[in-house]
Amino acid sequence: MISREEVLKIASLSKLNLTEEEITKYQTDLNSILDYTKVLDEIDISNINPSATTSDETNVFRKDEVKQSLTRQEVLANAKDKDYGCFFVKKVVE
Amino acid sequence: MNIESMTIKEIVDGLNEGKFTSVEITKAYIERIEKYDTEIGAFITVLKDDALKQAEESDRRRKEGKEIGYLEGVPVAIKDNICTKGTLTTCASRMLEDFVPPYDATVIEKLKEAGCVIIGKTNMDEFAMGGSTETSYMKKTRNPWDTNKVPGGSSGGSIAAVSASFVPFALGSDTGGSVRQPASYCGTVGLKPTYGLVSRYGLIAYASSLDQIGVAAKTVEDVAMSLNVIAGHDEKDTTSRKHEKEDYTTYLNKDIKDMKIAVPKEFLGEGVNPEVKEKIENTISMLKDMGCTVDEISMSTSQHAIAVYYIVACAEASSNLARYDGIRFGYKTSNYETLDEMYLNSRSEGFGEEVKRRIMLGTYVLSSGYYDAYYKKAQQVRTLIIKEYEEVFKNYDVIITPTAPTTAFEFGKCSENPLEMYLNDICTVPVNVAGVPAMSLNVGFDNNNMPIGLQIIADKFKEGNIIKLGDKIEKELKLNNIPNMEVK
Numbered sequence: 001m002i003s004r005e006e007v008l009k010i011a012s013l014s015k016l017n018l019t020e021e022e023i024t025k026y027q028t029d030l031n032s033i034l035d036y037t038k039v040l041d042e043i044d045i046s047n048i049n050p051s052a053t054t055s056d057e058t059n060v061f062r063k064d065e066v067k068q069s070l071t072r073q074e075v076l077a078n079a080k081d082k083d084y085g086c087f088f089v090k091k092v093v094e
Numbered sequence: 095m096n097i098e099s100m101t102i103k104e105i106v107d108g109l110n111e112g113k114f115t116s117v118e119i120t121k122a123y124i125e126r127i128e129k130y131d132t133e134i135g136a137f138i139t140v141l142k143d144d145a146l147k148q149a150e151e152s153d154r155r156r157k158e159g160k161e162i163g164y165l166e167g168v169p170v171a172i173k174d175n176i177c178t179k180g181t182l183t184t185c186a187s188r189m190l191e192d193f194v195p196p197y198d199a200t201v202i203e204k205l206k207e208a209g210c211v212i213i214g215k216t217n218m219d220e221f222a223m224g225g226s227t228e229t230s231y232m233k234k235t236r237n238p239w240d241t242n243k244v245p246g247g248s249s250g251g252s253i254a255a256v257s258a259s260f261v262p263f264a265l266g267s268d269t270g271g272s273v274r275q276p277a278s279y280c281g282t283v284g285l286k287p288t289y290g291l292v293s294r295y296g297l298i299a300y301a302s303s304l305d306q307i308g309v310a311a312k313t314v315e316d317v318a319m320s321l322n323v324i325a326g327h328d329e330k331d332t333t334s335r336k337h338e339k340e341d342y343t344t345y346l347n348k349d350i351k352d353m354k355i356a357v358p359k360e361f362l363g364e365g366v367n368p369e370v371k372e373k374i375e376n377t378i379s380m381l382k383d384m385g386c387t388v389d390e391i392s393m394s395t396s397q398h399a400i401a402v403y404y405i406v407a408c409a410e411a412s413s414n415l416a417r418y419d420g421i422r423f424g425y426k427t428s429n430y431e432t433l434d435e436m437y438l439n440s441r442s443e444g445f446g447e448e449v450k451r452r453i454m455l456g457t458y459v460l461s462s463g464y465y466d467a468y469y470k471k472a473q474q475v476r477t478l479i480i481k482e483y484e485e486v487f488k489n490y491d492v493i494i495t496p497t498a499p500t501t502a503f504e505f506g507k508c509s510e511n512p513l514e515m516y517l518n519d520i521c522t523v524p525v526n527v528a529g530v531p532a533m534s535l536n537v538g539f540d541n542n543n544m545p546i547g548l549q550i551i552a553d554k555f556k557e558g559n560i561i562k563l564g565d566k567i568e569k570e571l572k573l574n575n576i577p578n579m580e581v582k
Contacts, residue, residue, distance in 0.1 A: 002458070006458075007454075010454045010457050010458050010461070011454065013457050013461065014412065014441075014450075014453045014454055014457045015416075015419075015434075015437045015438055015441050016438065016441055016442050016445075016450055016453065016454065017438045017439065017442040018442075022450075026450070026451060026454060029451055029512055029513075030451075030454065030455055030458065032511075032512075032513050033404060033455060033512065033513055033516070034455075034458075034468075036400075036401060036513060036516075037401040037404065037405060037468065037472075039397060039398060039401050040398055040401050040402070040471055040472065040475050042398075043398065043475055043478065045471060045474040045475060045478070048474040048475075048477050048478060049474070049477055050470055050473030050474045050476070050477065051473055051474075051476045051477040051480055052303060052473060053289075053303045053333065053529075054289045054290075054303065054480060054528065054529025054530075054554075055289060055290050055303075055333040055335065055529070056290070056335060057290070057332060057333060057334075057335060057336075060332035062329060070196050070197065074196035075196070075422075077194065077196060078192075078193055078194065078196075078422065078423035078424070079421065079422055079423065080420065080426040081426070087421050087422055088421075089421055089433065090430075090432060090433040090436060091433075092433060
């Protein structure tokens with residue numbers, strides 16, 4: 001069972017603010033879904049390697065060549081706050 | 095020119111023979127959209143002027159004897175999680191409601207190179223998370239067969255657009271069934287290719303090890319033709335496979351009597367609506383009569399795929415959606431003092447309920463203390479699922495299942511209990527987990543005249559087997575796949 005505190009902790013890690021109503025709703029939902037996943041406990045997975053993908057490709061590199069990229073203007077176009085050719089953010093370090 | 099029933103093949107042939115122009119075709123589709131889409135709600139953005147301009151250029155290229163593309167002048171609709179340069183791409187979310195990508199997805203570049211006319215961007219479940227298109231922030235999409243019912247999801251807009259004959263084909267994305275399930279609910283053909291066959295560059299990510307761009311059209315032949323355009327290695331997608339390019343239309347009109355077909359009993363058990371089961375079994379009988387070997391088998395991992403899917407997909411989604419912080423793109427709250435408040439409020443205000451639920455589930459299963467019990471375990475079971483499919487395909491050419499346990503349901507039916515919605519995916523999700531290709535096609539209707547889809551699954555990079563069998567089934571059944579739009 002996920003506790004209310006755990007829901008708040010996950011919300012904080014996910015950078016989400018929840019209302020009281022949402023905390024209760026998500027607690028119920030997450031418990032219901034996680035309960036369902038207990039079906040995986042039935043299986044013997046000893047000595048089975050985890051699969052992160054179904055792709056056969058690994059370590060795909062390209063030559064270190066300069067290619068055409070986006071212009072600064074294109075990159076900044078969707079930002080809400082920008083100037084001096086930069087993205088604006090609140091001060092991070094005092 | 096009966097635009098309602100036109101296929102890609104008929105359009106290509108008609109344009110080549112000079113029966114009509116791309117402008118005439120495009121105008122006809124736009125007229126249908128203007129007449130019916132207020133009710134259906136398939137499109138978020140209709141690119142009327144751009145489309146007509148592209149159609150004019152296409153007709154001019156053809157008239158001047160210039161080189162023309164494989165699908166020159168053919169209109170297409172694009173799911174709104176695929177980046178189109180200079181055109182709004184929203185993922186049906188408040189988070190991206192004014193996002194204009196500075197680049198085209200690789201599949202868009204390929205469609206343009208093939209001469210396609212992009213009619214518009216279609217509605218979807220928010221960030222592709224959902225099975226009914228109900229989680230869209232923008233609007234509701236209705237099933238053209240019964241407008242009180244959902245079209246399915248998450249590619250509901252794209253599939254409804256094909257079903258309602260707003261376009262002859264459309265691109266969607268399929269992470270757990272999001273092209274196939276709506277295709278089943280709306281009576282179209284819908285294909286999810288092998289993981290790695292189609293580039294994901296420019297597809298806004300939901301779950302990177304499961305996502306694939308897929309196609310929906312009225313016929314298997316049309317799906318084969320569109321797959322020819324979008325398939326292929328892309329160096330900008332490092333999961334895209336260096337596979338030899340094929341012409342998928344070479345698998346049409348083939349004899350199927352030597353095909354070996356497996357039917358896993360777990361997908362035809364209780365929980366499958368009896369009318370759906372009946373139509374699947376009728377098709378199986380038909381295939382036996384046609385000389386195919388059809389065996390009932392058991393797939394022991396079938397009951398575990400949904401749990402694996404929701405753990406893996408949500409984990410990957412929690413990571414992929416961490417980029418939405420209000421700084422470089424996307425929704426930014428006006429209510430903040432500190433950096434942290436900006437993150438919290440932008441994300442809380444920008445994302446809908448289902449997206450938040452999946453982000454939180456994903457964050458939980460990846461978090462310290464739970465990683466091994468959930469995420470690692472899911473990845474290990476994933477290995478077993480992959481291996482089980484490999485084993486079946488050593489002895490069989492294809493696997494057949496229903497695409498969904500029911501036909502399309504009414505709006506609001508699954509909104510109270512998310513788990514109930516998730517269980518609708520029981521037939522489609524194992525396919526994404528295993529990374530193999532699968533296609534849904536219509537094999538009949540229930541007593542309410544709602545379409546029933548059959549799913550054909552094949553081994554990796556064996557789309558040819560799916561096309562071969564699907565084409566034959568479609569040509570034998572000769573079903574009417576055009577809903578009556580006038581009744582609305």
